Amino acid sequence: MSSPIGNQSEAVCIVQLTDSHLYASPDADLLGLDTYASLRAVVDLVLDQVPKIDLVLATGDITQDGDERAYRRFIDTVEPLPAPCYWIPGNHDDASIMARLGTDEGLSEEWVDAGNWRIVLLDSSIPGAVPGHLSGQQLNRLQRAIDSADERFVMVCLHHHPVPIGCDWMDPLGLLNAEDFWSRLQAAERVKLVLWGHIHQELDQQRDGIRLLATPSTCVQFARHSSDFATDTQAPGYRMLRLMPDGHIETRVSRLESGRFLPDPGAVGY
Structure with a gap:
């Protein structure tokens, strides 16, 4: 666990960046979109x-x-942001490389305490597979983080969606053992928020009194409520969150100007 960030009586400002899909070559693109740019x-x-x-x-x-x-x-691209960065793997990532680099660069932690909140960082990736799964080790990490949070509120971060999102093609690619995940949260009154990426679209829901948030990709966007794979013309973006000391959450999504980064409209998968 890293050193606590901020004072427990103050709000915490968080920026979520997700699904950047960078390549070894800075000139490569995803579905016709320059992900590095x-x-x-x-x-x-x-x-x-x-x-x-x-x-x-x-x-x-x-x-x-x-x-x-x-x-x-x-790492070089986010370095100008005036705050520490923490990361978790997704299905396109190499979790072992991320763990090694993350240890060296201070990006990998089991959880981070910030203000009056504990932010739990889970690895839901399965090597070589698209859907997600939380291993027993990850579920135990979650339980330890919740049990030792004391009076802090808890936000849980993972890559894969732990609830259906209304996309026929995407829903089977979420967290395969979601009920194991939810069984750890339902008995924990201090858990207020679950945050994820993967779905390349904005989402804001509630389950059992817990806020559920997903965020646009910094590159290609996926169409909401689609039966088959489909991209969207909405612009790349990020999410800002303010976690208040009383457990209240303020959040907004901001996007680049419309039309600046558009994928190939004929894309049928990636």
Whole structure:
């Protein structure tokens, strides 16, 4: 666990960046969209819009190809953000490379205490597979984090969606053992928020009194409520959260200007 961030009587400002899908080559693109350029543009937008940041969360699919050069490019790109960054793997990532680099660079933690909140960082990736699963080790991490949080409120971060999102093609690619996950949360009154990436779209729901948030990708967007794979023309973006000391959550999604980064409209998968 890292050293606590901020004072427990103050709000915590968090920026979530997710699904940047960088490649070893800075010139590569995903479905016709330059993912490196779009990430840089989103970081510039954060710098313009959020004057004080306490921490940055990168919630998986940092890279598309799992190459170490792509991870180092991500680290260099987010370095101008004036806050520590923590990351978790997604299905396109190489979790072992992320763990090694994350240990060296201070990006990998089991959980982080910030203000009056504990932020739990889970690895839901399955090597070589698209859906997610939380191993017994990860579920035990979650339980330890909840049990030792004392009076802090708890936010849980993972890559894969733990609830259906209304996309026929995407719903089977979420967290396969979601009920194991929810069984740990339902008995924990201090858990207030679950945050994820993976779905390349904005979502804001509630389950059992817990806020559920997902965030647009910094590159390609997926169409909501689609039966088959479909991209969307909405712009890349990020999420800002303010976690208040009384457990209240303020959040908004911000996007780049419309039309600046668009994927190939004929894309049928990636």
